[in-house]
């Protein structure tokens with residue numbers, strides 16, 4: 432199958448950087464990918480271990496990463512993995528697509544995991560109006576509960592916002608946002624970026640910012656001050672150009688970082704340094 436052929440490694444970065452959002456458990460096949468998820472299937476066919484993924488990333492200057500949970504088993508696995516690897520931090524949460532699973536018992540365990548020292552984020556949570564796997568009511572209730580968990584634990588809130596910009600901003604304002612908020616795989620335009628800047632929310636840019644047909648994302652990146660920018664893969668999903676359709680992995684971060692640097696009129700090393708400083712603000716010291 433041609434999709435199992437992995438993208439070549441990009442030219443290494445001169446200044447190391449980190450991946451603010453990926454899914455190691457999906458990449459290594461901790462849980463088997465469903466037949467409706469060919470990207471995850473291809474990633475799992477190709478990648479053997481967390482060590483291998485970290486090694487490949489390190490070789491191009493991507494020295495650290497945050498692996499993000501989307502349900503309870505995934506959150507537990509990511510928390511365990513972060514404990515085993517000093518260069519890995521974890522996020523824990525119930526994804527908006529799984530929001531019907533956010534019972535009080537499950538949320539209590541998410542909060543317990545969120546208190547662990549190597550768990551540095553509550554996420555991914557938020558709202559997804561693109562898919563209707565969970566009702567809007569369930570999504571809103573789960574999102575609000577995660578906001579409170581982030582506030583009680585002092586961890587960063589990592590938000591999945593798919594076609595729900597206005598409601599995500601409204602719920603954050605209404606519930607009272609935690610100290611640190613990150614819009615993962617930022618998908619808004621320049622106007623949305625302006626609203627995030629006004630609120631002091633971080634914007635984490637992913638592979639789609641490199642896509643030819645996504646000028647609005649580059650316009651958003653132009654508006655975002657470097658003080659509020661992060662870079663991520665969302666691996667195994669959303670690979671940067673020219674690798675669309677292939678499984679993504681943290682070693683492809685340099686392609687996205689270089690595109691962002693070009694938008695900002697900066698050297699990649701200079702942007703990497705800014706992103707690293709933001710990483711400390713968002714996730715704490717490594």
Ligand SMILES: [Zn+2]
Nearest residue numbers: 452499555665
């Ligand atoms: Zn994700």
